[in-house]
Amino acid sequence: xxxxTNKGKVLGILVLILxxxxxxxxxxxxxxxxxxIRLGPEAEHLNGEATLEIRVSDSSSxxxxxxxxxxxxxxxxxxxxxxxxxxxxxxxESIPVGEMDLEDGPFRLVVRARxxxxxxxxxxxxxxxxxxxxxxxxxxxxxxxSFRHNMQRSGSAIVAFRVEEDPERVGxxxxxxxxxxxxxxxxxxxxxxxxxxxxxxxxxQPMILAGDRAGNVREVSIPSNVRAKRLSDNRIRISDSFLKxxxxxxxxxxxxxxxxxxxxxxxxxxxxxxxxxxxRRIGRDxxxxxxWSGRFLRQKGAKQSSFxxxxxxxxxxxxxxxxxxxGIDLASMARAKVPAANSGRVVFVDWLGIYGQAVIIDHGLGxxxxxxxxxxxxxxxxxxxxxxxILGRTGATGLAGGDHLHFEMMISGFPVTPVExxxxxxxxxxxxxxxxxxxxxxxx
Ligand SMILES: [Zn+2]
Numbered sequence: 001x002x003x004x005t006n007k008g009k010v011l012g013i014l015v016l017i018l019x020x021x022x023x024x025x026x027x028x029x030x031x032x033x034x035x036x037i038r039l040g041p042e043a044e045h046l047n048g049e050a051t052l053e054i055r056v057s058d059s060s061s062x063x064x065x066x067x068x069x070x071x072x073x074x075x076x077x078x079x080x081x082x083x084x085x086x087x088x089x090x091x092x093e094s095i096p097v098g099e100m101d102l103e104d105g106p107f108r109l110v111v112r113a114r115x116x117x118x119x120x121x122x123x124x125x126x127x128x129x130x131x132x133x134x135x136x137x138x139x140x141x142x143x144x145x146s147f148r149h150n151m152q153r154s155g156s157a158i159v160a161f162r163v164e165e166d167p168e169r170v171g172x173x174x175x176x177x178x179x180x181x182x183x184x185x186x187x188x189x190x191x192x193x194x195x196x197x198x199x200x201x202x203x204x205q206p207m208i209l210a211g212d213r214a215g216n217v218r219e220v221s222i223p224s225n226v227r228a229k230r231l232s233d234n235r236i237r238i239s240d241s242f243l244k245x246x247x248x249x250x251x252x253x254x255x256x257x258x259x260x261x262x263x264x265x266x267x268x269x270x271x272x273x274x275x276x277x278x279x280r281r282i283g284r285d286x287x288x289x290x291x292w293s294g295r296f297l298r299q300k301g302a303k304q305s306s307f308x309x310x311x312x313x314x315x316x317x318x319x320x321x322x323x324x325x326x327g328i329d330l331a332s333m334a335r336a337k338v339p340a341a342n343s344g345r346v347v348f349v350d351w352l353g354i355y356g357q358a359v360i361i362d363h364g365l366g367x368x369x370x371x372x373x374x375x376x377x378x379x380x381x382x383x384x385x386x387x388x389x390i391l392g393r394t395g396a397t398g399l400a401g402g403d404h405l406h407f408e409m410m411i412s413g414f415p416v417t418p419v420e421x422x423x424x425x426x427x428x429x430x431x432x433x434x435x436x437x438x439x440x441x442x443x444x
Contacts (some may be wrong), residue, residue: 054094156194201226292342307328340393344371375394
């Protein structure tokens with residue numbers, strides 16, 4: 001009997017040792033990392049062109065099996081079930097949304113993956129990931145509320161319209177130039193835009209662009225009639241005395257350029273471009289409703305240069321540079337008072353490269369006015385100003401030959417001819433009826 005018990009004990013110990021060894025082996029070999037699943041894109045709203053990206057990785061034992069399914073409403077459908085050859089460490093797949101047979105609306109992508117490890121009683125370790133999206137394949141619907149837009153090259157117009165869904169990006173595009181539109185209390189949008197001076201009449205069709213969060217874009221032609229306008233040219237002689245007088249102020253902007261003519265070219269071209277970019281950026285700092293009323297004031301003084309004059313610069317009978325003059329130059333006496341052309345909010349008071357000391361007033365809906373070459377400024381950024389309020393005094397700062405005001409009007413930072421905005425009847429015929437239409441809807 002004693003022998004039998006001993007035998008049993010030995011057997012028991014052997015079984016125990018075997019169990020411990022296999023457990024040890026299991027912990028030694030088994031992969032404790034579950035597969036990693038990454039899903040893209042991160043955007044919630046997707047349009048019909050989107051592609052879903054699925055990436056599964058398992059660095060220790062490899063990807064053994066992936067199941068991809070989609071849930072919409074109550075229904076879950078399996079899109080894909082694969083056992084990748086040789087259990088690779090990385091596996092990925094792209095599935096175009098258009099091939100998933102989905103309806104517009106919310107859906108969820110669910111991915112399950114298993115690795116090739118001994119985990120989970122040799123079944124492999126499992127991972128699951130999901131991401132919710134909203135499929136939206138229809139661009140926002142746009143309904144025009146203004147139907148006649150007579151304009152001239154370099155001139156302004158305003159369009160009123162409604163958009164059915166809340167757009168992410170909305171405005172008017174003419175060729176490469178985009179003018180944002182602004183939502184009003186009534187829900188309608190107002191878009192001030194220009195037929196850009198650098199395009200010939202009929203070259204581009206003004207369009208309303210309305211894009212939604214999913215990236216669908218609706219384009220609607222704006223019924224418009226654009227009159228041609230000839231722009232003039234001007235030849236400007238750059239003298240040594242001008243260079244000696246003006247260039248020192250620009251030396252620190254281009255410290256490597258010693259020669260005055262080279263410095264003039266750099267200021268006239270590089271600095272001018274940078275200044276225009278800055279003006280475009282400032283153009284986004286605007287009120288979503290009009291802050292102006294009535295016509296814009298034209299400052300006193302004789303017109304020295306018109307809007308959109310192409311200038312060629314000559315030094316000792318050699319053409320050295322060119323530019324486009326994008327404002328109107330007005331000269332009266334030196335250090336003349338400069339009144340605000342209309343009411344608004346000061347959005348810029350500082351040095352602005354070729355424009356010297358400058359003030360920019362926002363009048364709302366992207367409409368702004370710029371006052372350049374000032375010798376003195378009397379307002380601060382953020383300040384509300386009334387029509388006629390004194391902003392400062394004229395001067396010859398920046399790239400000005402003599403004391404004058406460079407007056408410019410912009411829509412979303414893009415220069416337009418100020419002449420129309422000085423004209424009460426032009427405003428009454430072209431701008432006010434469309435503003436009133438939107439305002440009437442507000443009181444409904
Ligand atoms: Zn000017």
